[in-house]
Amino acid sequence: MIGNIRDLARKWLEDKEVDAIFALREQNGYLAPYLFTNVDKLGSMEISTQYRLSYTCRPSKENILSLMQRKEPSTRIGIVARGCEERALIELAKRSQIDLGKTKIMGIACTQEEAIECKCERPYPDNLVLGQKVEGVSQDENVDALLNKSITERLAFWRYQFSKCIKCYGCRNACPMCFCKDCKMEQGVFTETGWLPPEIPMFLFIRFSHISERCIWCGECEKACPVDIPLLTLFKLLRRDIKDLFDYEAGMDMTQEAPLLTTLDEMPMKEELASGI
Amino acid sequence: MSWEPKIVGFLCNWCSYRGADLAGTARMKCSPNVRTIRVMCSGRVEPTFILKAFQLGADGVLVLGCHPGDCHYTEGNYKTLRRMSLLKKMLAQLGVEEERVRLDWVSASEGDHFVSIVNDMTEKVRALGPFRQNSEEEKHG
């Protein structure tokens, strides 16, 4: 797989289809994002399920790709992207963080093992260039278990989960969709700093209310959480609700307007909502 | 003293706040449980404001804006409608009853409508009981 990716990257660079390829590079046993411009360096290109190129860098709180595009607006960048990364790029583009017109996506499919590891429902990108599509994981027992709980059981479940939170901000930092420079989760008005566990319904709730509509269920937050709060399960549940409510799925289609970004003209509201809720 | 529901009301300046004012000047009888905060448009109400109200001890949050099509800023209330629908779903997933948040429309001439919404909401929240947030001990323990 990585051989094919390197070959294709070489071809794209040599044919001048792109000026640079954004991918992971291995150096001294570590992986890090790297912008390949020189075909001789392509031997160190790597792929991994542990790193996402759509990450936001800290502390500048800017998406790496959007940072590069701002500095070098005319450069055409090829980017090696899995399904979740492509979805992230689409949602970022909808929010004017990156310019998809200046990027060329080298979509790669995840293997069955990788899909199971990530509990991913759609382990392939739309622009699939390399690899074989495999079936996603549609069943998630955690989601089903919560759907069967009553409202008081749910509260008890989540209260326990959130009581474990150590306010490390790992989930926010890992999320490709969290890119605000001024995060309400850091502001004293909204979050009492210095106390554990976080207050209910603040802290994590702020993130949930800001992110759920654009969450592309990459699972990075859940993987980042040191105390194993099932964050992805919550976002999967909300994803169902958003589909019901707005008929919208994040990251699928660049032409579909995000429901919280649109106004009346662009996306009609369901009739029954117009009388107040 | 028996428990009384505390409801925070975010009222849009152009319609709903005036509707509430009208109810007052007309001396309509209205349950006193809503603490009013005037905002320039219901579109100003960010979900975090609602969460903050709950954190500070509210048992319910009411958001009132101009009727669809009447918003002073054309589409603020449509945006609020989307945001609130989603917030309610989110709260429900996390175990907070959807009825604790309500969005409705009140025009400047609808004092009676304002009163009926406030009374109705107060009774609904009363039936749900207090919103239990972290007890002091849980918070600092």
Ligand code: SF4
């Ligand atoms: S799964 Fe988590 S990290 Fe990924 S987009 Fe959704 S909220 Fe962000």
Ligand code: SF4
């Ligand atoms: S990663 Fe986990 S512990 Fe850290 S802030 Fe997020 S939910 Fe809390």
Ligand code: FES
């Ligand atoms: S001005 Fe009243 S809802 Fe916007």
